[in-house]
Amino acid sequence: MLISTIFSKRKFVLSMIVLSVLLLAIAPLFTPPYVTISLITILMYVILTLSWTMFSGPTNYISLATAALFGVGVYSSAVLKDSLPLVLIVIISGLLSFILALLIGLLTLRLKGVYFILFTFGVTALIRNAIQWWEIHFTLTVGRHVSGPGNETVYTYLVIIYSLTLIFMFLLQNSSYGMALQGIGENEDAAEHIGIDVTRLKVLTFAVSAIFMGAAGAVMATRWRYIDPTIAFNPLLSFLPVLMAIFGGTSMLGGPILGAVIFTLLQQYLITEYPYLYMLLMGLTLVIVILYLPGGLLVLVMKLYIRLVIQWAKTKFQWQMLKTRWQETWRPRVSMALAQWRLRMGWRLGRKRS
Amino acid sequence: MKMLEGIGITHRFGGLMAVDNAEFHVEQGEIVGLIGPNGAGKTTLFNIVSGAIKPTSGRILFKGEEVTGMKPHLICHRGMARTFQTTKLFTSMSAFENVRLALLFGNPERKIGRKEAEKEINQLFAVMGMLSDRNKPVKDMSLALQKRLEIVRALATNPQLLLLDEVMSGLTAKELSQSMQLISQLRNRGITIFMIEHVMHAIMGVCDRVIVFHYGSKIADGTPSDVAKDPTVNTVYLGK
Numbered sequence: 224m225l226i227s228t229i230f231s232k233r234k235f236v237l238s239m240i241v242l243s244v245l246l247l248a249i250a251p252l253f254t255p256p257y258v259t260i261s262l263i264t265i266l267m268y269v270i271l272t273l274s275w276t277m278f279s280g281p282t283n284y285i286s287l288a289t290a291a292l293f294g295v296g297v298y299s300s301a302v303l304k305d306s307l308p309l310v311l312i313v314i315i316s317g318l319l320s321f322i323l324a325l326l327i328g329l330l331t332l333r334l335k336g337v338y339f340i341l342f343t344f345g346v347t348a349l350i351r352n353a354i355q356w357w358e359i360h361f362t363l364t365v366g367r368h369v370s371g372p373g374n375e376t377v378y379t380y381l382v383i384i385y386s387l388t389l390i391f392m393f394l395l396q397n398s399s400y401g402m403a404l405q406g407i408g409e410n411e412d413a414a415e416h417i418g419i420d421v422t423r424l425k426v427l428t429f430a431v432s433a434i435f436m437g438a439a440g441a442v443m444a445t446r447w448r449y450i451d452p453t454i455a456f457n458p459l460l461s462f463l464p465v466l467m468a469i470f471g472g473t474s475m476l477g478g479p480i481l482g483a484v485i486f487t488l489l490q491q492y493l494i495t496e497y498p499y500l501y502m503l504l505m506g507l508t509l510v511i512v513i514l515y516l517p518g519g520l521l522v523l524v525m526k527l528y529i530r531l532v533i534q535w536a537k538t539k540f541q542w543q544m545l546k547t548r549w550q551e552t553w554r555p556r557v558s559m560a561l562a563q564w565r566l567r568m569g570w571r572l573g574r575k576r577s
Numbered sequence: 578m579k580m581l582e583g584i585g586i587t588h589r590f591g592g593l594m595a596v597d598n599a600e601f602h603v604e605q606g607e608i609v610g611l612i613g614p615n616g617a618g619k620t621t622l623f624n625i626v627s628g629a630i631k632p633t634s635g636r637i638l639f640k641g642e643e644v645t646g647m648k649p650h651l652i653c654h655r656g657m658a659r660t661f662q663t664t665k666l667f668t669s670m671s672a673f674e675n676v677r678l679a680l681l682f683g684n685p686e687r688k689i690g691r692k693e694a695e696k697e698i699n700q701l702f703a704v705m706g707m708l709s710d711r712n713k714p715v716k717d718m719s720l721a722l723q724k725r726l727e728i729v730r731a732l733a734t735n736p737q738l739l740l741l742d743e744v745m746s747g748l749t750a751k752e753l754s755q756s757m758q759l760i761s762q763l764r765n766r767g768i769t770i771f772m773i774e775h776v777m778h779a780i781m782g783v784c785d786r787v788i789v790f791h792y793g794s795k796i797a798d799g800t801p802s803d804v805a806k807d808p809t810v811n812t813v814y815l816g817k
Contacts, residue, residue, distance in 0.1 A: 413666065417733070418683035
């Protein structure tokens with residue numbers, strides 16, 4: 224209780240959101256270009272993880288459709304390339320993902336547990352293969368080229384999408400709908416019987432979360448320049464956000480962000496340092512986190528922070544104790560002793576003098 | 578006026594006839610008890626009435642309007658609330674938040690401000706005598722409190738008909754008499770009550786009328802004392 228009350232204070236969360244956006248906005252001015260490039264990858268995963276958590280975090284419906292919703296954004300961007308300004312392309316891609324998520328939601332959200340997971344995974348594979356089939360038979364290509372506006376533009380777009388995702392999620396979590404989603408996750412029957420329109424809330428949240436995934440996909444297509452169905456609908460894009468969210472913790476806003484950032488950095492480090500052991504080490508880390516930190520990394524960070532606060536208070540208190548003890552017991556004694564000594568010396572000196 | 582009416586309700590789980598052509602009604606302002614041996618189809622009937630499951634055949638009328646097969650949240654908005662046999666609370670939230678959710682979503686036509694909601698919720702807790710427990714997390718509550726919290730949560734949706742599914746089982750003698758008082762109080766507030774109960778003492782104490790179910794169909798219907806004397810009911814419960 225204590226932990227979450229400190230960290231879920233609205234003002235604190237809000238100021239952290241603003242701070243993170245500001246830092247991201249000014250980062251390219253002070254850092255070398257390769258940092259921007261790696262920030263692009265990190266931001267992509269952060270957006271995907273955040274929007275995955277938006278729906279799956281409170282409701283406990285594990286969706287593996289992230290790759291499909293992201294890939295639709297990638298493909299609509301590749302198909303529309305140059306015909307429209309990038310802003311419009313990004314918006315349209317978001318809306319297309321919204322529509323797809325609406326359809327998936329209406330089809331699948333009656334399913335629960337493992338059936339839902341499997342269905343969303345199946346849908347992703349279906350869409351990937353359908354597009355591949357279409358491309359081979361009708362456009363007679365496998366991949367598509369997308370013109371890139373440059374890394375700075377890509378970065379700016381991602382920062383904007385990131386802030387929108389974060390703001391939307393903050394508003395959702397602090398609204399009664401956020402609480403209703405939580406209720407659905409804990410007991411759907413009960414939620415239904417106290418008047419929550421469970422199906423509508425689930426489908427709409429799922430669809431809105433897809434907007435951000437689609438928009439991110441549209442932007443990433445211009446970063447990658449070349450895309451094909453296996454890139455756009457890479458199954459890893461479905462799995463990684465789930466792992467990252469669990470890694471960071473889904474109960475608070477900071478969890479998915481922390482999870483995605485650290486996971487991506489760790490992944491990049493392990494790939495370059497231990498290319499053959501990378502998957503093994505990654506898996507090991509995950510197992511350790513899930514076993515020993517069921518609340519995710521954020522909970523660990525918060526526990527450490529609280530220990531620090533308590534330690535600080537303790538030190539302060541001990542210092543105060545020392546000070547009062549000095550003032551109350553030792554100082555009078557010392558001054559008494561000094562006075563006596565001075566007297567005695569004075570007496571001695573006096574005798575000597577006489 | 579008939580608050581609730583069931584006409585020829587039948588529900589089959591595969592080959593099992595859980596409810597078999599049941600006819601029943603609940604008048605406005607009544608407290609009606611629904612009793613019967615285990616597996617008689619009482620909870621299934623409640624699930625059908627509250628919209629959790631759709632009956633194989635038959636009709637449910639609520640305040641004279643058909644609600645058969647309607648979704649639970651819509652039935653709730655029309656003024657029917659229920660509790661569950663095994664408590665179904667939002668365990669990671671506090672008692673207060675459980676009730677707040679019900680208040681906000683159970684009354685869609687009302688716009689309730691934060692302050693107003695808090696006041697109303699506190700009132701509800703006061704009525705049920707658990708004002709001091711309102712900020713407790715649900716997982717730290719005793720079963721008796723959890724059952725009472727379910728009633729508070731149901732009341733927050735402002736119901737005219739309250740379905741209580743075994744709210745008194747597993748309570749101590751003192752808690753039992755408290756619960757019986759509470760139920761009479763609810764009736765005085767103008768709420769019609771339809772309750773499943775196994776505790777005979779409670780049924781005899783508070784109910785105006787008792788419906789007895791056996792193998793999915795009604796075998797008796799009348800005042801508690803009449804039903805207690807009924808030979809078929811005695812055979813079902815005690816054997817010949």
